[in-house]
Amino acid sequence: MQMADSPAMPDASGHFGPYGGVFVAETLIPAIEELRQAYETCRNDPEFMAEFRYELKHYVGRPSPIYHAKRWSELLGGAQIYLKREDLNHTGAHKVNNCIGQALLARKMGKPRVIAETGAGQHGVATATVAARYGMECVVYMGAEDVRRQAANVYRMKLLGATVVPVESGSRTLKDALNEAMRDWVTNVHNTFYIIGTVAGPHPYPMMVRDFQSVIGEECIEQMPEMAGRQPDYVIACVGGGSNAMGIFHPYLGHRDVRLVGVEAAGEGIETGRHSASLTAGRPGVLHGNRTYLLQNEDGQIIETHSISAGLDYPGVGPEHAWLKDCGRAEYVSVTDSEALQAFHDLCRYEGIIPALETSHALAHAARLAPTLANDRVLLVNLSGRGDKDMHTVAELSGIQF
């Protein structure tokens, strides 16, 4: 497959090549159409976009800096590693960029209630935060297993005034939370806006979330010449659903000499079957409103996934990533739990930055790649979130109980 020089993706009906689309029950079609039209109006409305940028600057604290991880680069002995510090955003991750955009849209559409699904809890916290900021009712669906793994984030959401609903069905993780949120939306569509946290779901979500997150890559394109004297050779980001990766990749799509690398969670190893690497080990199928790569069995049932990081523990991936993989514009690799943990500890010790476990997958790939390259090569890693929320998981693995 060939990619057009000016990637006008998706097409009008939300398709990225064979991926994406609107695979939902009839009951949701009018809601999605209403959203599509509202977003179309707002993205072309200078006033809306100005308010979005104002909020990103004054509430989120953008632009986020780029930091040259000199000590870690020296230790690895090869390419220079730069980090896009999304962990310094208000709420501690890139997720808030998108939540601000969608909450503003919800307000424009006159929906006083927002709902969200969350895995690690970052998107839930970001949604609860903006709901408090704009005075909206907020309900967050979270797999019961994730509620257990991410107790601190659950408390954070409650502090912010949100109702957290533990989901006990299926594998009790992110995909089940998504199912439950969809059900809520179907039932309460008249007053409810569903804030999806990743670049997946029915059109226009993959495009809309990508657009709101593209501020990450847009800033990098401006900042890299100042910081490194040029654009990077590689841009590296972790991929669960893929929103932080799309956010940093998308503005770079036209920069043909910048290689884009998405890093999936190999869990205990691809060969063990206990992983979340949909692009690496999945097949195309239909789930959660879009066609994309999925982890599924021979019969088309979605299989349970595994990753040390709740935010990557998802059996699908955004449809634009599926397209970028097939057309070769981005490459996708995977990193195991233990490789990610190693990178997590290294960044703590050598740079004084505690990264999220999700982000640690991207860092682990950078650590693998850097020593193979000359020391004038430049890697840009999207440091998508901070690791405070993961203290409990990491401590448990080291045999420490709080």
Next chain:
Amino acid sequence: MSRIDSVFQQRRTEGRRALIPFVTAGDPSADMTVPIMQALVRGGADIIELGVPFSDPMADGPTIQRASERALAGGMSMRKVLGIVRSFRESDAETPVVLMGYANPIEAMGTEAFVEQAVAAGVDGVLVVDYPPEECRTFASAARQGGLDPIFLLAPTSSDERFDDVAQAGSGYIYYVSLKGVTGSATLDLDEVCARIPRIRERVGMPVGVGFGIRDAQTAARIGAVADAVVIGSRIIEEIENSPREEAAARVESFIRGIREALDATEGVLK
């Protein structure tokens, strides 16, 4: 004429409404499904909607999700669902069977292979919940060509233009979702349904079945006054769930008979 068309024609001639129960294949176990389907027919079912279990049934409520989970835990798969239809056909060549489920198990089998094997097994129609007309033109035309009616949903929120899209893509009948929630929800706005159905029937030019939220004979009868068919799902699953295994078929039969009688007592001829 297809089995589905002839059922609707026959009922119309008799001035009766069609009764369409839904059960999930493999719930509570694979060997129980054929006896339950036979019991439904004895109790007065005209068409059977057979649920193909899926791991992520987004449009269904907790009752049907539980049925799906039980069926999958017992090893149910698309191939086994088709096997169930084949063995049902050994004793019943008349009652149409419509498979209802989600896109992914069909795509995993391959849409062409699915149509071919479903028709060979004796399936009459297929309703894919997450295939709106615009995303399944190829599948819908392959299904029709192969002799399988593609059945589509309409909802209270659907526009008049949607009626036309669905009428063009579908055949057999239209399944009108009578409320805005998921399957098995409690509240049903009967007045809204009764006002809406005649307009839809006129516009789509095919029979309209109404489902979602119909839990008793009285409601079924009121819907029957305006619709060609009544679909009952979650309530039957609950009957199966709450029965000892050996009694499940008999209890389902007696429940559906109650609905049948109320429906047959419905006055008024549909145009």
